[in-house]
Amino acid sequence: MTTPDSAAADVAAKQRIIKHMNADHHDSIRRYVEAYASKSMFHSRSAQMVDIDLNQMVFSCGGQQAVIAFDPPMKAMREARERLVQLDKDALQTLGRSDIPITKFVPAYTHPAHLWNFTQCVLAMVLLPRQANWQPGSLLYDNMLYLVPGFASFVARIGWIVFVYQPQFQINVMGKPKLALQVPVEYTIVVFADGASDSLLHGSLSFSNVPTQCDFQIALARVGRLEKGKKMKPDSASRTLMGELGLIGSQKEQKREQFDYETAEKLCVCSVGPPQESSGSKTAKCEFSLHIPSYLPATAMLPSVNISYAIFATCILPDRKVLQTSQDLRIVRETVEPIRLEPSRTVYFPDTSFAVRANFDPPTFSSKNTTISTTLQLYGLSLPITNSMRFTETRWLVPREIRWVLEETAVIVTGCPDTTGHLPMSSAQRILKRRKLATGREKLKLRYPFTRRGNTPVSMHSDGSGFSVPLTVSGPKDLSLDASTALSVAGGHILHAILDESNSDLNELQWRFAVYLECGLHIWLRIGEDVFDEASGNLVNRKMDEMAYTIVCPLTTSRTVTGQHDRGDQDEPVPMIPPSYDQVWEQPPPEYATPEGFTAAEAHTTNSLVPQDLLG
Structure with a gap:
């Protein structure tokens, strides 16, 4: 039975062994992973011992882990020294290497005899290959060899033979690889x-x-x-x-x-x-x-x-x-398939007849930017007349300004892989990183009737209670709108996660992460109430109070079959009630009372109603 004292002693011995091997016997560690884990000499240069127990050793090598088992297992940690020494000897035999390492280089100039030998070899390698060095007219012959012309002629004839049998010199002559x-x-x-x-x-x-x-x-x-x-x-x-x-x-x-x-x-x-x-x-x-x-x-x-x-x-x-x-x-x-974006759900706002829906044309990609042609369908703009109005007058909600922000959210899922080598979703951490990609602002110029020349181009609805306003959204050229960044998930695991080098530690499990991108369009409308003369179109009365409406439209790839996008309002999604405001654009609105049949959890679109005096 293992006592607490013996367990603590084993842990201390394990730490001493790991520290000693990594500090003083790195050459042995390299031989272990080369001989028993089939690692190359190049990968073994970064090998480090991570763990050791009675059954096996664990090494970190080239961003991967290698496990070398003891056969038979050790009975106690005190056997580690003997077993490691024997494994090193066996590794030398397996690799066919000598147990005598070369650790010091002695330069030729440190000893006169070595310097003389080295100089003669260099001169031979330089002078022998070229016959002209030993013939009349050369600097060497005219100053020295003219005294022994027979020797000079002999060396000129056999010098190339000596050169051919110098493979090391031949490699040097080849130059740098x-x-x-x-x-x-x-x-x-x-x-x-x-x-x-x-x-x-x-x-x-x-x-x-x-x-x-x-x-x-x-x-x-x-x-x-x-x-x-x-x-x-x-x-x-x-x-x-x-x-x-x-x-x-x-x-x-x-x-x-x-x-x-x-x-x-x-x-x-x-x-x-x-x-x-x-x-x-x-x-x-x-x-x-x-x-x-x-x-x-x-x-x-x-x-x-x-x-x-x-x-x-x-x-x-x-x-x-x-x-x-x-x-x-x-x-x-x-x-390959053309990108089609899902329209937003129709958003109904409390205590008003106003509703809005956004439709998106297929995005256009160019070398400079990405353009998304957007159509805002505004419903419930025509208001009933009041007792103070003449029967020749008409009352409308008139949009005066549109602002938009294109936002990208990087959804990062990070954690430690389990025994399958993949990232379990049950223990993974989810991090959201948002950034603004582009913003835009457009002031609308609308006079009754709204289709008159000189107004902002609009398209009246068939029932005459609202109209559609075109809006052009421009983002960066590398905007990710398709499903190419989707995660690969199977069996409760995220597959093909990426090694996080910024969080890597040889003595700990290596963390991995996966990332996918979500884009959303935030649209803010400033709307006022006007009364017009129906015959002349002149403005009769204008309320000073204005309302601000905000919707958030996820830019998601459409899953409908091609050809269904031209059916207009027939494919309109089920209306959704927006959840509580969670953005930081404007002042947060008061809490909404959710109508029956809808819950805040069902909503996918965010809105706000802000009085004009709060907008600054």
């Missing part, structure tokens, strides 16, 4: 009505001075970050000046710091080998095709979320040096 990627800057995942399918990214890799026995690894990597708070970033001119002064790294170093390959997610990998006929310093090229999963979210540079991708090409040279190059890749999700 180079890699260059040629891939598209942008890759589009096409989303059809029944979903998207996986596809291939085609590219090529150019290289020079790389031995033919070396293979190349092409990988698609992703870095996701949740930004916490605003960070002050100096402008480009300031960053350039600071870089020249050495206060910050170069642009390449800053990019490397932002996108660390070792900690980034490796989403898909393929291997290619150089053509056998490639040799020397000539530039060669090999083609590759990289599998791109269809579920990948688009590249995002939001104030709260950063999702970026890059293609990496990696090669391990014979001297174990890592040669790597990369290129940023922008992933875009595009829906």
Whole structure:
């Protein structure tokens, strides 16, 4: 039976082992993950021991976790030292390496004999390949070798043989190995009505001075970050000046710091080998095709979320040096079907006959902005006459001003994956990040009759009690209105969540997140009451009090079949009563009394009634 004292001792021993191994035996940790977890030498460079118990060891390596089991399991933590030493010896045999590490390099100039030997080798490598160095007319022959012409002639004949059998020198003559990627800057995942399918990214890799026995690894990597708070970033001119002064790294170093390959997610990998006929310093090229999963979210540079991708090409040279190059890749999700937006529900306001509904035409995308042609259907504008009015007069609610705000909400779902590797919805946290994308304002000029020339163009309803007002909403060109940002959910789990690098910790479980975007249009109408002479159209009386009405319209993709959008009011949704006002545009209105048959929870549209004297 385990006592509290023995359990505490095991925990303390475990922490000492983890700290000691990570600090003093990182080379052993690298051999563990290479031999028993099949990790490459490149990935093993960042390996760290995370946990150890009687049954297994857990390592963090290249953004993933590797588990190495003890066979047989240990009986106590005091056996750990002996077992770890034996595992290291077995790993050396498995990898075919020596147990004598090279930890120190002795330069040639530290000993006169070594310096003499090194100098002779360098001179031989430089002078032997070229026969003209040993013939009359050369600087060496005219100053020294003219005394021994026979020796000079002999060396000129056999010098090339010595050069051929110097492979190391041949590698040096080849020059510095180079890699260059040629891939598209942008890759589009096409989303059809029944979903998207996986596809291939085609590219090529150019290289020079790389031995033919070396293979190349092409990988698609992703870095996701949740930004916490605003960070002050100096402008480009300031960053350039600071870089020249050495206060910050170069642009390449800053990019490397932002996108660390070792900690980034490796989403898909393929291997290619150089053509056998490639040799020397000539530039060669090999083609590759990289599998791109269809579920990948688009590249995002939001104030709260950063999702970026890059293609990496990696090669391990014979001297174990890592040669790597990369290129940023922008992933875009595009829906093939035309985007149609659902009309808003008809909103009825308490204590008034006024009601409003918004219809949206298919959005128009251009290189500068996104335009949404909107039609506001205003009902109940014609009011009954009062006792103080003549029978030749008519009373109307007249809209005087329309304001709108286009808002984007980033819905972030974050948490820790369970044993399935996916994010459980039961324990996930939901965060909303809102931002304004665009605003607009339009003052209406309306005189009775409202269709007269010179007025704001309107369309009268068939019953004559209201009319429709056109409104143009303009937003940014990258406005997300389709369903391409929807989450992938199955079995109570969110699939394909993104690793949160800003919250990663080797000693803790790694957090992941998923994000989707929602857009909404806030419309504010300022309406007054006017009395007109029906015959002449002249204004007879105008109330000084005005009312403000606010509605919130979610911009959601229509789920109706194509062709049903031209049926006008026949497809009007069931009227919904708005919930309590929860925005910050104007002064909040008083609580509403909900009519029978409707509940506040059913409402999808928000409204407010604000007297004009509260608007400032």
